Amino acid sequence: MVIKTLPIPSTKPPVNSQLGSxxxxxxxxxxxxxxxxxxxxxxTNLRDTCIITKNDLNRIYENLNxxxxxxxxxxQEMEExxxxxxxxxxxxxxxxxxxxxxQERKLQRRKIREKEEEDRKQxxxxxxxxxxxxxxxxxxxxxxxxxxxxxxxxxxxxxxLILTEVLxxxxxxxxxxxxxxxxxxxxxxxxxxxxxxxxxxxxKTEREKLEKRAKERVDLAEYHQTQIRRRKTHYLxxxxxxxxxxxxxxxLADKSLLDFIESMRVKKLRQKETKNMYxxxxxxxxxxxxxxxxxxxxxEEDLRAYAQQKIKIARLRREKEIELEQQKQNTRDETIxxxxxxxxxxxxxxxxxxxxxxxxxxxKTYREEQEKYEKQQQMLESIEKHRLQTLKRRExxxxxxxxxxxxxxxxxxxxxxxxxxxxQEKERERAQNVQLLSKFQTKQAKDRKDHQRNxxxxxxxxxxxxxxxxxxxxxxxxxxxxxxxxYLEENGRDIHPMKRTVAEEFKRFDDFSQGYKKxxxxxxxxxxKKTDNHDRPSLNxxxxxxxxQWEIPQK
Numbered sequence: 001m002v003i004k005t006l007p008i009p010s011t012k013p014p015v016n017s018q019l020g021s022x023x024x025x026x027x028x029x030x031x032x033x034x035x036x037x038x039x040x041x042x043x044t045n046l047r048d049t050c051i052i053t054k055n056d057l058n059r060i061y062e063n064l065n066x067x068x069x070x071x072x073x074x075x076q077e078m079e080e081x082x083x084x085x086x087x088x089x090x091x092x093x094x095x096x097x098x099x100x101x102x103q104e105r106k107l108q109r110r111k112i113r114e115k116e117e118e119d120r121k122q123x124x125x126x127x128x129x130x131x132x133x134x135x136x137x138x139x140x141x142x143x144x145x146x147x148x149x150x151x152x153x154x155x156x157x158x159x160x161l162i163l164t165e166v167l168x169x170x171x172x173x174x175x176x177x178x179x180x181x182x183x184x185x186x187x188x189x190x191x192x193x194x195x196x197x198x199x200x201x202x203x204k205t206e207r208e209k210l211e212k213r214a215k216e217r218v219d220l221a222e223y224h225q226t227q228i229r230r231r232k233t234h235y236l237x238x239x240x241x242x243x244x245x246x247x248x249x250x251x252l253a254d255k256s257l258l259d260f261i262e263s264m265r266v267k268k269l270r271q272k273e274t275k276n277m278y279x280x281x282x283x284x285x286x287x288x289x290x291x292x293x294x295x296x297x298x299x300e301e302d303l304r305a306y307a308q309q310k311i312k313i314a315r316l317r318r319e320k321e322i323e324l325e326q327q328k329q330n331t332r333d334e335t336i337x338x339x340x341x342x343x344x345x346x347x348x349x350x351x352x353x354x355x356x357x358x359x360x361x362x363x364k365t366y367r368e369e370q371e372k373y374e375k376q377q378q379m380l381e382s383i384e385k386h387r388l389q390t391l392k393r394r395e396x397x398x399x400x401x402x403x404x405x406x407x408x409x410x411x412x413x414x415x416x417x418x419x420x421x422x423x424q425e426k427e428r429e430r431a432q433n434v435q436l437l438s439k440f441q442t443k444q445a446k447d448r449k450d451h452q453r454n455x456x457x458x459x460x461x462x463x464x465x466x467x468x469x470x471x472x473x474x475x476x477x478x479x480x481x482x483x484x485x486x487y488l489e490e491n492g493r494d495i496h497p498m499k500r501t502v503a504e505e506f507k508r509f510d511d512f513s514q515g516y517k518k519x520x521x522x523x524x525x526x527x528x529k530k531t532d533n534h535d536r537p538s539l540n541x542x543x544x545x546x547x548x549q550w551e552i553p554q555k
Contacts, residue, residue, distance in 0.1 A: 106248070148476075153505045157481055160501040164493045332370075336363050467513065474509045477502075 052060075062069075095101050148154060339359040481502045485495045 103252075110245075153477060153508075154480075156505070157477075157484075157498065157501050160498040161484065161488075163497045164488060164495060167497075168493050332363075332366070339363065470509060470512055474506070477505060477509075 092098065093101075096105070149158070481498070485498055485502075488498070489495050
């Protein structure tokens with residue numbers, strides 16, 4: 001169908017009077033089809049054409065695009081709400097009169113306070129660390145000095161020092177003895193006066209020392225009291241600050257508890273809604289299950305009706321068989337009754353008796369044959385049933401044996417495949433182990449050579465270090481003894497024993513250095529030759545490597 005769109009009619013008169021006469025008619029029949037004999041200038045059949053106005057076409061297009069337009073409007077509204085929410089959050093995040101702003105400022109002040117406290121503690125830690133380092137350095141210096149004083153050479157030197165002091169004291173005692181002899185010769189008054197003056201001077205010096213110590217103790221006590229008051233004030237301030245922080249934490253905890261209770265309430269509501277939805281879904285599942293169960297019951301009912309029909313047919317067959325058997329039995333009874341009547345009639349004569357005996361015998365034989373026939377039929381039925389059961393059981397057992405044989409062959413093939421894979425993996429591991437062992441042995445040999453070379457290098461290095469330490473100890477000993485002897489010589493001591501001890505120690509230092517020079521390894525770059533069991537070095541050569549300084553007499 002072709003749709004032609006006409007413009008909206010206007011008040012202006014049309015140019016063509018013929019078209020103007022037709023336009024109102026077409027507008028009035030805008031949704032109807034024109035007659036068959038009318039055609040448009042482009043030979044279009046007007047029966048297949050509907051003419052509508054532009055407003056109607058726009059309305060149709062609007063109806064077609066209404067759903068998409070509604071979706072766009074909803075999405076635009078959601079975007080506007082989201083942008084408005086973001087603008088509101090950006091505007092209100094820096095407001096000072098909100099709870100969140102107050103909480104943020106408190107947190108910032110707390111962070112600043114904690115940072116200042118941490119900086120102060122770090123400064124105190126650095127100061128304490130510096131003081132501790134100084135104390136450790138002092139203790140280490142004192143320990144080194146004590147350890148140095150405990151060495152044999154220094155103790156020997158100190159023994160010579162004590163001997164020098166003893167000699168000096170002996171000279172002083174001799175001098176004092178001479179002076180005392182002279183004093184006895186002088187007047188006792190002068191000596192007593194000098195003694196009193198010396199005693200007064202000594203007492204004055206002691207009083208000054210006692211006053212100085214008492215003043216130092218008072219100053220130390222005041223310093224301790226000041227430290228106690230300062231620490232007490234700091235403790236009270238810290239306690240008050242902790243109490244304020246605790247109140248703030250409790251308030252925040254109460255608020256968080258209320259928020260948690262509200263969130264739990266919302267969570268319970270959501271859980272309740274979820275439970276209701278779950279109950280509805282379970283109810284729907286139960287209904288579906290009931291429908292399925294009803295369908296299963298209907299199927300079982302059909303099967304039950306089919307089984308009952310089969311049972312009914314079997315029962316009718318059995319009743320028919322019983323009816324036929326009853327008819328046979330009635331026929332037999334009638335025959336027996338007839339024979340009995342004949343026997344009654346012929347009871348009078350012998351022939352009748354003989355006939356009756358023969359009839360009884362025939363009836364008995366007939367009953368026995370009938371019973372035997374029934375037993376045979378029952379036996380044949382049981383044999384046939386047993387034969388069918390035996391065939392079914394044998395077929396089942398044969399099928400089970402075939403399945404077991406198939407499964408056994410499959411498992412055996414799988415086991416053989418796994419064993420082959422295990423053997424291949426084992427061979428591969430063995431080859432890898434051999435390769436790793438060869439690499440390890442090569443590396444071990446290389447490490448052994450490196451270890452021997454490192455040992456030699458370390459030995460040479462240790463010898464050099466020992467020589468350096470020996471030289472440093474010599475310089476330290478020379479410097480220390482030189483200072484002590486210079487001081488004592490300036491103070492009028494006899495340092496001859498100390499000079500003799502120092503000379504002996506220097507001789508030991510020289511002997512020690514000469515011993516290291518003897519044990520030094522050659523430095524011409526040639527490697528030492530390995531000695532075999534049949535070509536061992538002599539004792540004179542080995543003792544040089546050991547650093548011995550004594551000589552073994554040659555026989």
